[in-house]
Amino acid sequence: MDQTARDDALRLLRAAKDIFLEQHGRSAELFREGADLDLVEAGNRIGLGVGLPRHNAAVQWLGDQDAIVEELTWNVVNVPAYRVTVHGVELAGP
Secondary structure, three states, X not given: OOHHHHHHHHHHHHHHHHXXXXXXXXXXXXXXXXXXXXXXXXXXXXOOOOOOHHHHHHHHHHHHOOOEEEEEEEOOOOOEEEEEOHHHHHHHOO
């Protein structure tokens, strides 16, 4: 396992959780399985923009860990939409 990809993935997931909570209320209980993740904005916040190899590796790591699932629909900027899984909620922490 690539430690950089893991670390980037966890930072990306936590940033996505923060964005979700900002948009939907500050209660951590709202962030649960099926919550939508803005990995584009999360990546921008932590300096890992979409298309950068480290962003792609982080998203791949999250998928490999079953922390996120890709939606079949695509959002406005032609980037896949993602939702968090139960394991992803656990990885994101409190």
